[in-house]
Amino acid sequence: MQLSFSAFNQIRSSLHVPTTSSQLLRHGQPKEKVVVVLGVTGAGKSRLSIDLATRFSAEIINSDKMQVYRGLEIATNKITDEERRGVPHHLLGVVDPDCDFSAANFRAMASISLRSILSRRQLPIIVGGSNSFVEALVDVDFRSRYDCCFLWVDAAMPVLASFASDRVDRMVERGMIEEVRAFFRSNADYSRGIRRAIGVPEFDEYFRVESECDEETRARVLAEAIDAIKANTSRLACRQLEKIHRLRNTRAWRMHRLDTTEVFRKRDGEAEAVWNSVVAGTAEAVLSRFLYDMEPAVCGGVMAMRSGARPLMAATAS
Template identity: 80%
Template sequence: MKISFSASNQILPSLHIPQLIRRAPPKEKVVVVLGVTGAGKSRLSIDLATRFSAEIINSDKMQVYQGLEITTNKITDEERRGVPHHLLGVADPESDFTAADFRAMALISLRSIHSRRQLPIVVGGSNSFVEALVDSSFQSRYDCCFLWVDAAMPVLHSFVSDRVDRMVERGMIEEIRAFFRPNADYSRGIRRAIGVPELDQYFRIESECGGEEARARALAAAIDAIKMNTSRLACRQLEKIRRLRNTRDWRMHRLDATEVFRKRGGEAEAAWDSVVAETAELIVSRFYYDSEADVYGGVVAMRSGARPMMAATAS
């Protein structure tokens, strides 16, 4: 007996073809260290760079120029501890290096650093440079971690004043003297650096063979002006950081270094490590390695087994 089936009566299995989910490629990582002058940005960047495979991109508009290492407080070769630095002392001191110039060169440096599978750390006090770099198109490609090294301004003003005295002892006056010109333009290039315009009158009196007393008064007035203008710069930088925090979609991790500046010697070193460096390391570890972490009540507890520590305030 033959049994036949009509094709129309057969039940065919349904085929479910899943749709391919297109995911955006992972963003490349960038750490940005912000803070006012003297707060410890460079120190933190070196601490992080020696804990991770990292290279540093300078975002200080005066340190980008060649020369005036003491006056612009450039990090020394010894302080760099072998960490590669980009855009540090690369521009002609007579030129005007703009925020647009910085953005173009920083993007080249970022691509170069990432090609070596290193972590870029952008650090410097010129927040206008950072703002020019981190626009919407930048954030569509890069994933940024913002660290803000902060300290109480009265404590920081005292530190900045002492630092100017140390810079004078290291030879700042002699360094700036080499840049003195009677008809110098203090509105462009490296001569905009704090310290250069303030010493103009002193060098004029010196070149005119003024008396010792007049020279001493002029030098003291110049040093006082350097300290005052550096403190004013710190206040402007703080206002800019707060504006960026309030108007930009940047989640800043605030690291309060006030206690570090209130201590001396070994106590200051220990406070820096526990309050600033180690906290920043935990934040960057979570960001860089995409580790799972619990962030509740100000406590960062890494699931990798690292010791829990009080986290920085996310402002």
């Protein structure tokens, strides 16, 4: 079974979508603006997208191929309601977990969400780690209709690997094992739906033997499963980085790189200060130039728009 078309139609019917393409791009008018946030798992994409969405009039379209499914909030690392800070999210936890959701499905549904957001004069921010989904959406036809700003959230891989390992431990502490156990089936197909997510197949052996072995064996198998999750997360990050380099070098996507390495190296208030100045502050300046077609004026460390510039859309920096 492919995407549940009943779910697709339900989502589509709930959106206000312009009926003709002329309502999106009229002759003689500038292209409408779309922001795409790329990066490997754990680099800070979601955090940046929320920061930008609260500074500009924006809504977020999820492009993570596992987070589109309902369920496994911990294992798929879905952003929580509190972390969203009231920012509307699209294509997050909306697909039946047993369905296969392809890049073509994403392109169709993301296009609907994007038109709906633009019809309300909001800025669409597409964010997620599934670069194949983003590539399927942002083709030549898409670029001919929309003006895209690509933000690449990056960090040194050894630093990210350490953070990702710690994050897996925190996910286990939050209850990931019990969450995944609810999805365990003895005949499960780990090549379909949400069961492809890292953190699901790795626990298969543990769930099969946990009730039939001694405590020492059970602890060993569990530790092996957790180590496998960490290793597979690291491999995923490497594949994601390779794909980003291909999009930049072969597809010639012009990306604004934002280095979050020092954020991970700092602690508490120092990390927050580095994030606000080096990452979020830089991204805000980039978007201001992108949206308003002008350079920001900086006086005394405070960024402001140069007077006389005409906004290209109804997104305003706060």
